Amino acid sequence: FLVNAHSDIISTVEFNHTGELLATGDKGGRVVIFQREQETKKQPHQQGEYNVYSTFQSHEPEFDYLKSLEIEEKINKIRWLPQQNAAHFLLSTNDKTIKLWKVSERDKRPEGYNLKDEEGRLKDLSTVTVLQVPVLKPMDLMVEVTPRRIFANAHTYHINSISVNSDCETYMSADDLRINLWHLGITDRSFNIVDIKPVDMEELTEVITAAEFHPHHCNLLVYSSSKGTLRLCDMRAAALCDKHAKLFEEPEDPSGRFFFSEITSSVSDVKFSHSGRYMMTRDYLTVKVWDLNMETKPIETYQVHDYLRSKLCSLYENDCIFDKFECAWNGSDSVIMTGAYNNFFRMFDRNTKRDVTLEASRENSKPRAILKPRKVCTGGKRRKDEISVDSLDFNKKILHTAWHPTENIIAVAATNNLYIFQDKVNSEMH
Ligand SMILES: *[C@@H]1O[C@H](CO)[C@@H](O)[C@H](O)[C@H]1NC(C)=O
Numbered sequence: 001f002l003v004n005a006h007s008d009i010i011s012t013v014e015f016n017h018t019g020e021l022l023a024t025g026d027k028g029g030r031v032v033i034f035q036r037e038q039e040t041k042k043q044p045h046q047q048g049e050y051n052v053y054s055t056f057q058s059h060e061p062e063f064d065y066l067k068s069l070e071i072e073e074k075i076n077k078i079r080w081l082p083q084q085n086a087a088h089f090l091l092s093t094n095d096k097t098i099k100l101w102k103v104s105e106r107d108k109r110p111e112g113y114n115l116k117d118e119e120g121r122l123k124d125l126s127t128v129t130v131l132q133v134p135v136l137k138p139m140d141l142m143v144e145v146t147p148r149r150i151f152a153n154a155h156t157y158h159i160n161s162i163s164v165n166s167d168c169e170t171y172m173s174a175d176d177l178r179i180n181l182w183h184l185g186i187t188d189r190s191f192n193i194v195d196i197k198p199v200d201m202e203e204l205t206e207v208i209t210a211a212e213f214h215p216h217h218c219n220l221l222v223y224s225s226s227k228g229t230l231r232l233c234d235m236r237a238a239a240l241c242d243k244h245a246k247l248f249e250e251p252e253d254p255s256g257r258f259f260f261s262e263i264t265s266s267v268s269d270v271k272f273s274h275s276g277r278y279m280m281t282r283d284y285l286t287v288k289v290w291d292l293n294m295e296t297k298p299i300e301t302y303q304v305h306d307y308l309r310s311k312l313c314s315l316y317e318n319d320c321i322f323d324k325f326e327c328a329w330n331g332s333d334s335v336i337m338t339g340a341y342n343n344f345f346r347m348f349d350r351n352t353k354r355d356v357t358l359e360a361s362r363e364n365s366k367p368r369a370i371l372k373p374r375k376v377c378t379g380g381k382r383r384k385d386e387i388s389v390d391s392l393d394f395n396k397k398i399l400h401t402a403w404h405p406t407e408n409i410i411a412v413a414a415t416n417n418l419y420i421f422q423d424k425v426n427s428e429m430h
C-alpha cells in the first residue's frame with residue numbers, strides 16, 4: 001500500500017449544535033474531534049481554546065470488484081446528531097457509505113469482580129471464599145468511539161450531502177442523481193425520495209450538487225443543481241418528490257452570459273439560514289441569498305472574487321473552475337462567510353453591506369493577533385499591502401468553513417491546516 005501523501009487534507013468541518021465540539025474529516029478517512037476548553041482558575045487564558053478530544057479512522061479505502069472501481073476513504077461530510085444522552089453521535093460519509101458513530105466518555109471502571117481479577121483473568125475458584133460487590137473506581141478520562149450503524153449499498157453515484165432531519169429520527173443522503181431518506185435506526189432499507197436520472201443517460205443535463213433539510217419543518221428539503229437552480233420539496237405532498245414544490249431560479253440575463261457561465265453557475269453549496277426563512281447558495285463567483293417566499297430571483301447577490309472573470313480560461317485549464325466552495329451563516333444569519341483562493345476567505349455583512357477579505361495564515365493565527373483585511377488589486381497601481389490578481393496562489397484554497405452556532409468563532413480549513421479564529425484567542429492546528 002502507498003500512503004496517500006495528501007491524506008491529511010481537510011475535506012469537511014462541522015461544529016456540533018452548541019459549538020463546544022468541532023469535527024473535521026480528511027482525505028485519509030480520519031475524523032478529528034476538537035473540544036473547547038472550559039475556563040479554569042489556573043489557566044484563565046486557555047478559555048475557549050479548542051483542543052483535540054478524539055481521533056479515529058472512520059473510512060478505509062475499498063474496492064468495488066463488480067465495477068472495478070476504487071472507493072476513496074475521503075470523508076465528504078460530517079453531521080452531528082442533536083445530543084440526547086451523555087454520548088455524542090455523528091454521521092460521516094465517503095462517496096458510498098454512511099456511518100453512525102458514538103462518541104462517549106469513560107472515567108470509571110468496575111473493580112472487585114468475584115470470578116476474575118483486574119486483568120480479566122479467571123480466578124482460581126478455590127480462593128474465592130467471600131462474595132463481594134464490584135465497585136466503580138475513578139480512572140483517567142477515556143474517550144471511546146464506536147461504530148453503531150453502517151448505511152451501505154444505497155448509492156450508485158457519489159454522495160455529496162447528508163442532512164439530519166429536525167424530527168431527529170431520519171436523515172437524507174444525496175448523490176449526483178438521487179436522494180435517499182433513512183431512519184437512523186434502520187440500515188438495510190432507505191426510501192428514494194428524489195430521482196432525476198433520465199431513462200437515457202445521454203439526455204442527462206444536470207446533476208444534484210447539494211441537499212439539506214429545513215431546520216424546523218421536517219417535511220421540507222432543498223436541493224441544488226449544476227444548472228444553478230434550487231428545488232424545494234415537500235414530503236407531505238408526495239412520497240416521491242420528483243415534482244418540486246418550488247423552483248428557485250434567476251432569469252437568465254443574456255448580457256451577463258459568458259463562455260464559462262454554464263460551469264460557473266453550478267451551485268456548490270446550499271444552506272438554510274438558522275431562522276429557516278432564507279437559503280444561501282454558493283456558485284463559483286458569487287454567494288446568493290434567497291427568500292423562501294420568492295422564487296424568481298435572489299434577494300441578495302455578493303461577488304466573492306469578481307476579479308477572476310478575466311482568468312476563467314486558465315482556471316478551466318487547471319480545473320480550479322470545478323472547485324466546490326462551501327458557505328456558512330453566522331449564528332444570527334446577519335453575516336455570511338465563504339472561501340476563496342490564496343487562503344483568503346470572505347465575509348459579507350447583510351445589514352451594513354460591508355464586505356471583507358481575510359487570510360488564514362500562520363501570521364494571523366498567533367494568539368491575540370488581529371485579522372488584517374486583505375485587498376486584491378486588479379490592474380493599475382498596486383498599493384502597499386495589496387496583492388495583485390496575478391500573484392494569487394490557486395493551490396491554496398479555502399473550500400470548507402464553519403461558524404460557531406452562537407458565538408463569533410469560525411473554523412477555516414486551509415489544505416491540511418485548521419484555523420480557528422475567535423475574539424481574543426486564535427489558534428492553528430495541523
Ligand atoms: C455539543 O457538545 C457539548 C460538549 O460535549 C455538549 O455539552 C452539548 O450538549 C453538545 N450539543 C448538542 C446539541 O449536541
Ligand SMILES: *[C@@H]1O[C@H](CO)[C@@H](O)[C@H](O)[C@H]1NC(C)=O
Pocket residue numbers: 330331332333334335349405406407408
Ligand atoms: C453575527 O454577526 C453580527 C455582525 O457582526 C453580530 O452582531 C452578531 O452578534 C453575530 N451573531 C452571532 C450569533 O455571533
